[in-house]
Structure formats: structure tokens, C-alpha cells
Amino acid sequence: MLGVRDDFRRRLLAIAALFCVLGFQYATWAARLPALKSDLDLSKAEVGLLLMAAGVGAAISFPLVAVLTRRLGSRRLAVISGLFLGAVLLGLAAAPNYPLALAVMCLDGLAVGCLNVAMNAQGAALEARHDRTAMAKLHAVFSAGSLFAALLASGMNALTDSVAAHFGAAAAIIALLVVATRSHLLPDEAAAEQAGDAADQAGDADPAAPATESDTGSTANEATKPRRRLSLPATATLWMGGAMVFGTVTEGAMNDWSALYLEEVAGASAKVAPLGIAVVSVMMVAARLFADGWRARWGDGRVVRVGSVLAGTGLALALLAGGVVPALLGFACMGLGIAAVTPCVYVAAARQGSDALALVAAMGTTGLLAGPPVIGFIAQGSSMTWGMGAVAASAVLVAACATRIRWTAPPQESPAPTEPAEPAEPAAS
Numbered sequence: 001m002l003g004v005r006d007d008f009r010r011r012l013l014a015i016a017a018l019f020c021v022l023g024f025q026y027a028t029w030a031a032r033l034p035a036l037k038s039d040l041d042l043s044k045a046e047v048g049l050l051l052m053a054a055g056v057g058a059a060i061s062f063p064l065v066a067v068l069t070r071r072l073g074s075r076r077l078a079v080i081s082g083l084f085l086g087a088v089l090l091g092l093a094a095a096p097n098y099p100l101a102l103a104v105m106c107l108d109g110l111a112v113g114c115l116n117v118a119m120n121a122q123g124a125a126l127e128a129r130h131d132r133t134a135m136a137k138l139h140a141v142f143s144a145g146s147l148f149a150a151l152l153a154s155g156m157n158a159l160t161d162s163v164a165a166h167f168g169a170a171a172a173i174i175a176l177l178v179v180a181t182r183s184h185l186l187p188d189e190a191a192a193e194q195a196g197d198a199a200d201q202a203g204d205a206d207p208a209a210p211a212t213e214s215d216t217g218s219t220a221n222e223a224t225k226p227r228r229r230l231s232l233p234a235t236a237t238l239w240m241g242g243a244m245v246f247g248t249v250t251e252g253a254m255n256d257w258s259a260l261y262l263e264e265v266a267g268a269s270a271k272v273a274p275l276g277i278a279v280v281s282v283m284m285v286a287a288r289l290f291a292d293g294w295r296a297r298w299g300d301g302r303v304v305r306v307g308s309v310l311a312g313t314g315l316a317l318a319l320l321a322g323g324v325v326p327a328l329l330g331f332a333c334m335g336l337g338i339a340a341v342t343p344c345v346y347v348a349a350a351r352q353g354s355d356a357l358a359l360v361a362a363m364g365t366t367g368l369l370a371g372p373p374v375i376g377f378i379a380q381g382s383s384m385t386w387g388m389g390a391v392a393a394s395a396v397l398v399a400a401c402a403t404r405i406r407w408t409a410p411p412q413e414s415p416a417p418t419e420p421a422e423p424a425e426p427a428a429s
């Protein structure tokens with residue numbers, strides 16, 4: 001990174017490190033759940049409550065994250081929360097009993113909420129500053145961080161059974177990534193300015209707002225606007241939250257229920273059933289690597305609407321057809337179509353301010369937390385096919401919410417209005 005001279009690429013790599021840290025930290029403790037269960041002598045219900053504690057911590061983080069983002073800025077908040085997530089791993093490894101482990105996991109959820117908002121704010125500001133798309137690739141790096149954590153867990157398991165040694169090594173890696181990249185993150189002043197400029201270009205601010213900013217050149221007025229929206233979110237923010245909820249419900253349910261559907265309904269063998277998660281994951285990573293190009297060409301709104309409709313209809317047709325091969329094809333459509341939803345919605349929310357971003361992130365975490373159990377209840381009350389049908393419906397609802405969101409034009413289209421201004425000058429002279 002030190003040898004990268006291009007400002008955009010240097011900042012992009014630094015922000016990508018934050019996404020890698022979040023995916024790496026999450027997958028690290030998730031990979032050692034069996035060992036934690038054994039060390040603390042937990043039942044399955046207690047393990048479920050342990051996972052719930054992390055989700056609850058993230059879901060209730062909205063008020064704290066909104067305040068911290070305004071006071072610290074996204075850069076400092078990202079560094080602090082990233083380092084704290086490494087400390088959480090050490091605390092979880094050292095927890096002597098179940099109550100303390102629950103407390104640590106709740107703190108983990110709060111820190112995840114902080115880093116989630118901070119790193120997405122940095123990503124959105126980078127796009128606005130350079131007028132280039134990057135958010136989808138950043139979210140792909142999150143998945144790469146999870147893969148890195150899985151490989152490290154496998155290697156550490158081969159060397160030692162010690163959870164403390166594994167988590168200590170992981171915490172050191174997290175600290176190195178955060179410290180090495182902190183100076184290359186966007187300054188908070190620049191991030192605030194770019195977020196404000198993007199909001200003006202999108203037409204989301206009041207008509208008087210651009211004149212105030214151009215007269216004063218200050219970001220102080222921008223900082224006061226999100227504070228007023230904290231208690232009463234704008235309608236546009238709620239539509240973004242709805243799209244995020246249904247999108248994360250879809251992602252979470254596919255990860256939790258795809259293998260069970262293949263085995264119990266499609267008739268797949270125990271060896272084939274895990275391919276469901278693999279197909280969804282591979283398609284999501286691949287789509288996110290290319291999604292920034294799609295966004296630059298067609299715009300965020302079209303990518304979200306077409307993608308979510310593809311995801312919902314593809315899965316619905318697979319459920320109607322039945323069988324293993326149609327199911328895998330439907331899962332591929334789901335991974336391909338839903339991959340760009342969260343990156344695009346985060347960008348749109350960041351343009352509304354830090355409070356809107358924090359609220360949308362919290363709603364997304366709630367969807368990720370509540371979605372899989374709701375699908376389970378539907379499957380238990382009817383059948384697994386109807387449960388997966390609800391997942392398909394959730395994807396289509398993303399498209400419905402997306403029609404109510406004001407998206408920005410593709411970056412390639414923004415320079416177009418400046419072209420007619422050139423021939424006008426000779427005519428005036």
C-alpha cells in the first residue's frame with residue numbers, strides 16, 4: 001500500500017482492509033463455536049442465545065453509533081472499533097463462564113455496528129470524492145476476509161487446540177491491518193464534504209442547503225442536519241431500511257436454510273447439500289467483483305431492482321420445478337441478484353447523513369438476525385418449500401422498496417450536462 005501513488009487506489013485498499021477485518025473477525029469466532037461450546041459446557045440453546053447476544057448488540061447499536069459517528073468521525077470510529085473487535089476475541093477466549101461470554105458477545109455486536117457504519121461511510125465518501133464506484137468490491141473483500149479466517153482456523157486447529165492461541169493470532173492480524181491502514185483512510189473532514197456534495201447532487205437536501213454551503217464553505221451546518229433526523233427518520237430513509245431488511249433476510253435465510261432444503265425437499269445427499277451455501281457464496285462474491293461496473297453503466301437503482309427481481313423469480317421457478325439441479329440454479333440466481341443490494345443501499349443511506357446510515361445498518365442487522373427464525377417458523381407451520389418461497393418473496397420486496405428510493409445517476413452520465421456549456425460561450429461573446 002505504501003508504494004501505491006494513486007490516491008483512489010490507496011484509499012480503496014485502506015477501506016478494503018476494514019471490510020476484511022470485519023469479515024475476518026466474524027468468521028474467526030464463528031469457526032471456533034464448537035470449541036467454545038465444549039469449553040464452557042453449553043447446550044445448543046445456550047449457543048443460540050450466545051449468537052443472539054451478538055445480534056442484539058448490533059441491533060441496538062443505532063443510537064450509540066449515530067452519536068459516535070458525529071463526535072469521532074468515520075475514520076477514528078473505524079480505527080477504534082476495529083481494534084476493539086480484536087480485543088473482543090481475546091476477551092471471548094478468556095471468558096471463564098457463560099454470563100461473561102454473553103456480555104462479551106453483546107459488546108462484539110456493538111463494535112460490529114460501529115465498524116459497519118464507519119467503513120461504509122468511508123466507502124461512500126470515496127465514491128463521491130472520486131466519482132467512481134467501489135462499494136461492491138469492498139463488500140466482496142468482506143467475504144474474502146471470512147475465507148481468510150476459515151483458512152487460518154483450519155491451520156490453527158492443526159497446530160493446537162487452544163482457542164486463546166488462535167484468537168491471539170487473529171487479534172494480532174486485526175491490529176496490524178488497522179494500524180497499517182489508518183493513515184490512508186479518508187480524513188473525516190473530506191468524508192463529510194463528499195457526503196454533503198453527494199446529497200446535493202442527488203437532490204435530497206432542501207433547496208436552501210446548497211446556497212448555505214457555498215456561501216460558508218463549512219461542514220458545520222451539515223453536521224447539525226443528521227441530529228434532527230435521529231428521532232424522526234425521513235421517509236426515504238425508511239424505504240432504504242426496508243430494502244436493507246428484506247435484502248439481509250434473504251441473505252441470512254439462504255445461508256441457514258439452503259442446505260436443509262436440498263436435503264429434505266430436493267432429495268440431495270449429505271455430500272451435495274452443502275453445495276447450496278457454496279453456490280450462493282461464490283455467486284455473491286463474483287457478482288460483487290463485477291457489480292461496480294454494472295453500477296457505473298446502469299446506475300444503482302436499476303442494478304438493485306433488476307437483481308432482486310432476478311433473485312426472487314429465479315428461486316421461485318426453482319421451487320416450482322423441484323429437484324437438485326433446478327434448486328442449485330435458483331440459488332445461483334439468488335446469489336447473483338441479491339449481491340449488490342446492500343452495497344448500493346449503504347451508498348444511498350450514506351448520502352442522507354450519519355444518522356440515516358446508522359439506522360439503515362441497524363435495520364439490516366435486525367433483518368439478518370430475525371429473518372432465518374421467521375423462515376423457520378413458516379417452514380414449521382407449512383413446509384420447507386413455503387419457507388423458501390417466503391425468501392423469494394423477500395427478494396421481490398427489495399425491488400418494491402427500491403422503486404421508492406431516489407438513486408443517483410451513474411458516474412459516467414454526470415459529465416454530460418457540462419458539454420452544452422462550451423458552445424454557449426462564443427455565442428455570448
